[in-house]
Amino acid sequence: xxxxxxSARWLIPVVLLIAWLGIGGGLGxxxxxxxxxxxxxxxxxxxxxxxxxQVIDAQRAFQQNETVPVILVWTSEDEGSPVSEAQRExxxxxxxxxxxxxxxxxxxxxxxxxxDGLALQGIVQLSPGLGDxxxxxxxxxxxxxxxxxxxxxxxxxxxxSQADLSDAFAGIDGLLLGVALIxxxxxxxxxxxxxxxxxxxxxxxxxxxxxxxxxxxxLADHDIxxxxxxxxxxxxxxxxxxxxxxxxxxxxxxxxxxxxxxDRVAAMRIALRESFGPITASAATVAAGLLALLLSDLTNxxxxxxxxxxxxxxxxxSALTFLPAALLLLGRKAYWPAxxxxxxxxxxxxxxxxxxxxxxxxxxxxxxxxTLAALVACAAFAPTLTSKGVPLDEIFVNxxxxxxxxxxxxxxxxxxxxxxxxxxxxxxxLDAVSEAASRTDGVASVAPVSEGGRPGGEPLVVDGKVRIDxxxxxxxxxxxxxxxxxxxxxxxxxxxxxxxxxxxxxxQQYDTQRTAEADRTLIVPVVLAIILVILVFLLRSLLMxxxxxxxxALNFLxxxxxxxxxxxxxxxxxxxxxxxxxxxxxxxxxxxxDYNIFLMSRVREESLRHGTREGILRGLTxxxxxxxxxxxxLAATFAALGVIPLAFxxxxxxxxxxxxxxxxxxxxxxxxxxxxxxxxxxxxxxxxLSREGADGSGEGRTERNAxxxxxxxxxx
Numbered sequence: 001x002x003x004x005x006x007s008a009r010w011l012i013p014v015v016l017l018i019a020w021l022g023i024g025g026g027l028g029x030x031x032x033x034x035x036x037x038x039x040x041x042x043x044x045x046x047x048x049x050x051x052x053x054q055v056i057d058a059q060r061a062f063q064q065n066e067t068v069p070v071i072l073v074w075t076s077e078d079e080g081s082p083v084s085e086a087q088r089e090x091x092x093x094x095x096x097x098x099x100x101x102x103x104x105x106x107x108x109x110x111x112x113x114x115x116d117g118l119a120l121q122g123i124v125q126l127s128p129g130l131g132d133x134x135x136x137x138x139x140x141x142x143x144x145x146x147x148x149x150x151x152x153x154x155x156x157x158x159x160x161s162q163a164d165l166s167d168a169f170a171g172i173d174g175l176l177l178g179v180a181l182i183x184x185x186x187x188x189x190x191x192x193x194x195x196x197x198x199x200x201x202x203x204x205x206x207x208x209x210x211x212x213x214x215x216x217x218x219l220a221d222h223d224i225x226x227x228x229x230x231x232x233x234x235x236x237x238x239x240x241x242x243x244x245x246x247x248x249x250x251x252x253x254x255x256x257x258x259x260x261x262x263d264r265v266a267a268m269r270i271a272l273r274e275s276f277g278p279i280t281a282s283a284a285t286v287a288a289g290l291l292a293l294l295l296s297d298l299t300n301x302x303x304x305x306x307x308x309x310x311x312x313x314x315x316x317x318s319a320l321t322f323l324p325a326a327l328l329l330l331g332r333k334a335y336w337p338a339x340x341x342x343x344x345x346x347x348x349x350x351x352x353x354x355x356x357x358x359x360x361x362x363x364x365x366x367x368x369x370x371t372l373a374a375l376v377a378c379a380a381f382a383p384t385l386t387s388k389g390v391p392l393d394e395i396f397v398n399x400x401x402x403x404x405x406x407x408x409x410x411x412x413x414x415x416x417x418x419x420x421x422x423x424x425x426x427x428x429x430l431d432a433v434s435e436a437a438s439r440t441d442g443v444a445s446v447a448p449v450s451e452g453g454r455p456g457g458e459p460l461v462v463d464g465k466v467r468i469d470x471x472x473x474x475x476x477x478x479x480x481x482x483x484x485x486x487x488x489x490x491x492x493x494x495x496x497x498x499x500x501x502x503x504x505x506x507x508q509q510y511d512t513q514r515t516a517e518a519d520r521t522l523i524v525p526v527v528l529a530i531i532l533v534i535l536v537f538l539l540r541s542l543l544m545x546x547x548x549x550x551x552x553a554l555n556f557l558x559x560x561x562x563x564x565x566x567x568x569x570x571x572x573x574x575x576x577x578x579x580x581x582x583x584x585x586x587x588x589x590x591x592x593x594d595y596n597i598f599l600m601s602r603v604r605e606e607s608l609r610h611g612t613r614e615g616i617l618r619g620l621t622x623x624x625x626x627x628x629x630x631x632x633x634l635a636a637t638f639a640a641l642g643v644i645p646l647a648f649x650x651x652x653x654x655x656x657x658x659x660x661x662x663x664x665x666x667x668x669x670x671x672x673x674x675x676x677x678x679x680x681x682x683x684x685x686x687x688x689l690s691r692e693g694a695d696g697s698g699e700g701r702t703e704r705n706a707x708x709x710x711x712x713x714x715x716x
Contacts, residue, residue, distance in 0.1 A: 013324070013325035017322070020204075020207050020321070020322040023210065023211055024210055027210040027211055033217060034216060047297045048297055050297075050511035051507065051511065052503040053503075054501055055503020055504065058465065058503075059467055061463060062449060062462055062467045067105045068126050068128045068159045069126070070141055070158075071123050072091075072111075072121070073121050073153070073156060073405055073413075074087070074111070074152065074153050075118060075151060075412070076151055082118055083113060083117065083120050084150075087150060088111050090148040091151075092110045094148055095109065095124065098141060098144050101137070101141075102133075102137070103134075104141075108125070114413050115412075118412055122145075134163050135163055138155060141155065142155060154404060156405035157402075157406075161395075161400075164400040164403075165646075168229075168645050176237070177236055177240075180637050180640040183639075184198075184240060184636065185198050187629070187632055187633050187636060188201060188244075191629045192335070193337070195336060195337065196330070196334055196336060200326050200334060201323070202244075203322075205243035205244055207318050207322060208318035212235065216310055226299060227303060230304075230648060231304050233649060234308065235308060239312075239315050240637050241591075241634040242315040242316075243314075244634070245634055248626050249275055249279060250279070250319060250320075250323055250327075251334075252626035253271040254268055254271040254324075254327055256271075256622065257271050264332075265328065276320065278597050278598050279316060281537075281538045282598065283312050283316045285593050287308075287309040288534065289530065289531065289586045290309045290312070291305050292527045293582075294306070296519045296523065297515045298516065298579065301519060301579060353624030357620045357624075360616070360617070360674050364677040364678040365674070371667075371671040375554050375666070379558045381561030381562070381565055382558075382564065384561075385560050385563060385567070385575075385581070386564075386574070387575060387577070387580060388513055388578065389513050390575060390576065391575075394574060396645055398645045406475075420455075420469035420504055421470040421471075421488060421503070421506055422467060422468075422502070422503045423467070423469075424468075424503070425466060425468060425495075425498045425500040426465060426499050427461045429498040430459060432495045432498065433495050433500055436491040437470050439491065442472055442480060443471070444472060444473045445470070445471045446468060448460075448466050455469045470488065472484050482506060482513070485507045485510045489502045512578055523582060523586075524585055528553065528589070535548060535549065538597065539604060539684075540684075540687045540688075541683075541689070542686060543679075543683055543684070543686075543690075544684055547675060549589075551596070551675075552663065552667065554667075555592055555663045562662075563654060563658065566654065571650070576651050580648065580652060583652055584652065588656060591656070592659065592660070595668045598627050598630075599672065602618075602622060602623050603616055603620070607684075608689070611681075612676070612680055612683070612689060613680070620673050631664025631668075635656070635658075635660040638653050638656040638657045639653050
């Protein structure tokens with residue numbers, strides 16, 4: 001017979017399940033619609049106050065219609081043979097034939113030969129808002145260029161790169177999400193040897209992702225946040241990984257309590273009570289770390305902050321509402337065909353983690369000394385990681401057509417062809433600024449832009465300003481070109497009353513790199529401080545949080561060191577995107593602290609009952625399996641980013657996946673427990689546990705009643 005109170009406790013989980021089913025059914029499709037409000041226009045993600053950003057605003061006045069150029073480059077089918085005058089005329093005719101084509105703006109430039117006579121170049125201006133129509137327009141341009149007999153035509157320039165970028169992000173909604181979910185499902189089935197539980201966890205993660213994407217969609221649609229393909233992909237991976245991690249912690253504790261008590265309601269009450277603090281504290285560290293990105297001057301970094309934090313909050317909501325409701329209604333059936341069974345010591349731990357705990361207990365100083373030395377050795381290579389940006393030919397990890405075309409263009413024309421440096425200056429100082437720019441090392445040619453929108457001829461004057469295009473000798477994305485931009489700025493700024501500003505593609509890369517360096521200097525200590533404060537409140541100690549943050553930071557440096565070696569000698573990258581170290585830091589430090597929170601909150605719980613030494617051993621034994629499983633799942637989830645053929649996401653995927661595994665298997669399993677075991681109760685200073693006696697007795701002890709409730713203690 002059901003009493004009202006008994007009915008109410010079953011009614012709550014039923015209502016929660018119905019609510020989440022409604023969320024999943026109504027908002028789930030938004031996980032596939034986020035691309036509709038995403039933009040991959042890189043110009044919109046530049047530093048707000050950078051000189052190159054000011055140039056973008058200023059140069060709009062010199063364009064009657066804003067355009068995106070595509071560069072056609074012809075070479076002879078007979079490799080090494082010069083192009084003929086007849087082929088040049090045919091190329092000019094092909095360019096002229098594109099006038100009036102939908103998506104093409106104005107008349108194209110005539111075909112110009114290279115100095116070596118082996119190639120031709122022409123530029124066609126396209127409308128900037130073509131969106132999904134861009135591939136069709138580029139196909140028409142390609143077809144027109146292919147009409148030149150005896151030549152091969154390739155498409156380079158911003159429009160071609162934008163099309164390849166859109167192709168690369170085409171897998172964000174389907175392929176990336178599918179690979180991530182299947183990977184997580186397989187790992188969960190292998191770990192839990194259960195049929196139903198992995199699907200419950202996956203469903204909870206998908207519900208969280210649907211809710212997060214719906215919220216982000218609305219915010220992006222109202223221009224409150226900005227979303228690009230990178231942010232979109234990271235959001236999917238972050239939600240799936242975080243929701244799964246939190247679910248694993250709760251399900252493991254529920255299984256442990258269910259094995260001991262049998263009563264599913266009592267087991268869930270204790271599991272929720274003991275898991276709530278670690279889960280919310282872990283989520284707070286990740287969300288706070290992400291929100292610290294709002295301090296960045298790079299728009300895409302600031303965009304990831306609130307978007308990622310929204311994803312984390314939705315993950316926590318799912319893990320603490322949907323999953324408990326489902327587990328409470330299913331009870332032991334959720335783990336079928338496996339059965340929750342208590343171990344002999346009642347800890348729920350067994351096998352390898354008992355042996356690891358025994359090793360830590362037997363030789364703590366040797367364990368932490370060896371692991372610390374290994375991490376420091378890896379960290380020694382961290383300074384070798386170059387983060388000055390990725391050259392154009394490394395942006396895509398596959399053979400993108402625009403990259404091959406740019407290589408052909410650079411082979412026959414000045415390296416900066418098609419991507420000139422843009423100088424905006426006072427019209428009265430045109431000659432002086434042009435002369436100063438021409439004298440700058442690394443500049444191939446300088447010419448003012450005429451009314452027709454092309455360099456050369458009578459300069460166009462708008463509001464007393466002129467635009468000057470400077471073609472660089474080095475490739476626009478090279479370190480040499482960036483050094484030339486710095487020297488060019490110094491030269492033209494020195495011209496009196498010129499009000500000169502230097503922008504363009506190379507200047508944008510240079511400004512982005514410098515801003516990213518400044519961001520790291522500001523955001524890294526802020527994130528560490530935020531995490532330290534959260535840990536102090538959770539663990540009620542000062543020394544322990546400092547210890548945990550230090551070890552996680554060391555893990556990050558060791559990961560960067562290994563990444564530098566792998567990127568250079570395995571992947572063949574010459575460097576990383578300037579934002580990669582900051583993204584890697586935020587994810588690794590915040591997520592790495594998660595596992596230490598899971599471990600040390602359990603260690604503290606056990607230490608309150610059994611003393612620090614026994615608390616370390618029991619905490620490591622009981623959490624070893626679940627935390628390792630969570631780490632493997634998170635690493636595999638982030639590794640799924642590698643299916644998107646972009647160097648930035650591949651680099652983030654490796655850094656986070658490797659770093660999480662290193663943190664899970666070495667830092668959290670060996671280094672931290674061994675250090676705490678060696679330091680002893682002092683590690684909890686100045687909390688009550690630090691006053692524990694040498695024999696394990698002291699103020700920080702408490703017992704549990706039969707129903708699992710804690711007794712009174714001064715340390716609780």
